[in-house]
Amino acid sequence: MSPQPLILHAHATGPNPIKIAEALEFLRVPYEVKMWDFGDDPKKGVKGAAFLALNENGRVPALEDPNTGVVSWESGACMNYLLRVYDKDNKLGPRGDSEQDKVDFDKWNMFLLTTLGPMMGQTNWYRHYNSTKNEDALERYVEQSERCYGVLEGQLKKTSGASIIPGGITAVDLQFEPWVRQHKFAGISLDPYPNVAKWLSNISGLPEVVKAYKKISDAPKP
Numbered sequence: 001m002s003p004q005p006l007i008l009h010a011h012a013t014g015p016n017p018i019k020i021a022e023a024l025e026f027l028r029v030p031y032e033v034k035m036w037d038f039g040d041d042p043k044k045g046v047k048g049a050a051f052l053a054l055n056e057n058g059r060v061p062a063l064e065d066p067n068t069g070v071v072s073w074e075s076g077a078c079m080n081y082l083l084r085v086y087d088k089d090n091k092l093g094p095r096g097d098s099e100q101d102k103v104d105f106d107k108w109n110m111f112l113l114t115t116l117g118p119m120m121g122q123t124n125w126y127r128h129y130n131s132t133k134n135e136d137a138l139e140r141y142v143e144q145s146e147r148c149y150g151v152l153e154g155q156l157k158k159t160s161g162a163s164i165i166p167g168g169i170t171a172v173d174l175q176f177e178p179w180v181r182q183h184k185f186a187g188i189s190l191d192p193y194p195n196v197a198k199w200l201s202n203i204s205g206l207p208e209v210v211k212a213y214k215k216i217s218d219a220p221k222p
Contacts, residue, residue: 011060
């Protein structure tokens with residue numbers, strides 16, 4: 001029997017739900033997108049009672065799987081769930097079976113989740129959203145974001161911009177793609193990072209990635 005569609009909870013902006021949509025597209029797992037607003041509206045806000053019943057942290061993404069009854073949240077946890085349950089052929093997992101292959105997969109995922117993503121998020125916050133200008137904070141987070149881009153550039157040089165881990169596209173690339181795509185919004189030039197620029201251009205054009213963005217863009221608004 002075909003699986004029932006999973007439900008991906010998202011909002012119109014922000015990179016984290018995109019990662020999960022991309023993975024679902026690559027794995028050819030059917031899914032539907034439910035959109036939420038920021039705020040505390042009890043029925044349609046991520047800080048409202050309906051969403052908090054799914055995710056106590058009040059952030060997207062959350063992922064419901066009616067086939068297993070499992071609800072996951074935090075993009076890393078959602079991704080790991082999809083790999084365990086729906087990636088039996090290892091389309092998106094580590095490129096080898098050695099312990100080093102597994103550690104390499106984990107460390108680049110963690111680098112995005114704990115470092116590059118948060119630094120970019122803070123850069124965007126202080127550049128666009130903080131009600132009081134704080135140039136010192138903005139400068140710090142821009143510098144840290146650029147440092148992370150330098151680390152990523154060095155890794156991508158190993159594959160001439162083909163994939164973050166040698167051997168082809170993995171979930172690591174999907175974790176990074178929506179965040180790196182925000183570089184212009186964050187005010188970060190890719191000129192010093194030619195392999196990052198090449199990688200982003202290539203992965204952004206993949207059919208699965210294009211479909212993921214369209215699926216979220218076309219989802220009914222809350």
